[in-house]
Amino acid sequence: MRPYQTRLRGLSFAAILVAGALHATPVWADYKISPGDVIDFSVAGVPDLKQKSAVDIDGNLTLPLAGTIAAAGLTLSDLRTKLAGVLSQREFRQRGYNKIERDVIGGDEIVVTIAEYRPVYVNGDVSKPGSQPYRPGLTVRQALSLAGGYDLLRSRIEDPILQSADLQGKYTTAWLDYAKGLARVRRLKLELGQAVENEDKELAAVPLPAAALSTIAQIENAQLRIDQTDHDMQRNHLVRLQDRLQESRNMMAQRSQSETEGMQADQDEYARIQDTFKKGLAPNTRMADARRIVLLSSIQSLQSAVELERAKTDLEKGSWEIGKVENARQAKLLRELGDANISLETLRSDIRVAGDKLSYVGMRKSLGRQGTTETKIKIVREGRSLASTLDTRLEPADVVDIVLSLDLDDRPVQ
Known part of the structure; x- marks a missing residue:
């Protein structure tokens, strides 16, 4: 085996374990990369190739040695396979102890993860409407908390x-x-x-x-x-x-x-x-x-x-x-x-x-002010409106619209 591959044998196995641990959850293993996601790319034992790169609006990803890759719609596993195919045809040079060594990067040495997902957006009767960083498992309740909770001054309650x-x-x-x-x-x-x-x-x-x-x-x-x-x-x-x-x-x-x-x-x-x-x-x-x-x-x-x-x-x-x-x-x-x-x-x-x-x-x-405050939550995902609750899990690029309303009883105060 060539010197470069010899040095990376132990590291390659560790990289595979890390990658497997990151994608253990079946749902996120099937996550499709989309424009706006930031990909973390690295090669075991070659720190010079480590880089974070955002998927552009056309769905392309630019990485060192690999160049521009069409990444939108691929899973991380698909992206690793595609990169392995591209990099297997490229010769990599790096300086050894006393000479320039040349080798080819193998697929099991490539590690790709999602460093940053597309943000979610919280709108409506909240204190701080706007975008929020997404992390797997984020719920509407958590996003509402990050937005500062309900804001009655912004609410459309008709008191x-x-x-x-x-x-x-x-x-x-x-x-x-x-x-x-x-x-x-x-x-x-x-x-x-x-x-x-x-x-x-x-x-x-x-x-x-x-x-x-x-x-x-x-x-x-x-x-x-x-x-x-x-x-x-x-x-x-x-x-x-x-x-x-x-x-x-x-x-x-x-x-x-x-x-x-x-x-x-x-x-x-x-x-x-x-x-x-x-x-x-x-x-x-x-x-x-x-x-x-x-x-x-x-x-x-x-x-x-x-x-x-x-x-x-x-x-x-x-x-x-x-x-x-x-x-x-x-x-x-x-x-x-x-x-x-x-x-x-x-x-x-x-x-x-x-x-x-x-x-x-x-x-x-x-008639009085008897009644209860109702919270209506709507999620817009890929152009579709979805009814949800506070415990609904969000996905990247979701838009959450929160509306407060006052349900009055038409009964005089006793």
Whole structure:
């Protein structure tokens, strides 16, 4: 026998005993390896080859010397056999006392175990939901203990007293929101110049303390004053600009009229000088001066006319701008009023629903809290839902859903 095999003879037998002891339980001897399991691989007497490797999502396992092996769906025994077949064709080298020794690994020298199973998941009414490491023999009771036990704050038990307090808070909040929305509608209508008698009556009938209603009204009245002040400032600014434009237009009209009258006078004077020139009573210089004066006055008259038209255009734009601001404000207020009315309808529905629930819970509360707490446990395994108890044994990748419920007796408390 070769030196390498001689040194491992005693170790191989021990490895076989260990492997046999690990897989003595028939159930776990048939366990199928799945993605997420971590495999511990070693070869007796060769510590350099010892390695832990996880089965990837494709079901493959990567090991030294063997490379990538398809492991999903195999038992540990099947995996050892497969590895033995692969490694029997590979030559292994390791340094001896004074030389490099070469040998082939035999199947009885390979040890494979599951170092880590896929975790189990505990969900529902527990203190610490989430994943937990799996170990053979783990029961639902043990997994529940590791998850911190039951958590009543997470539970979906419908306690009438707790429900009543919660619903009362929601009911009051809904009325507060409704009063705010109603006050907002009232403010928007006042800004639009509409009547608000109906809103005043509804606000007076809201079942809230007078102090709360007064605070809501004060806030909306303050907002009304702010909005009105902002609008008045913007409009007054535009009106002042319009007044200035009107003054400028009047001045330009007077100037244009004056320039026109001056031009007419210059033209009359030019005609008189022209007649005198034809009679030989006026020199050429006099005629030229008169012509220049007429030309200058015509240009000035034309400039005044252009400036007057520009002033008229600016005045019209100013009037249009004022109307535009008013129309934009009206459109904005109408849009906000529509949204506020829609919100009020939603709040009315919320109030009705909360009121109905409160009445129902109040009736249940009057019946008392007699009853027992029931624990429902469901295990999801490979896509199938399984009913279970606290002593049910779990398997890797199981999902445990724990639900607490309160079974009330419909009998009054004696």
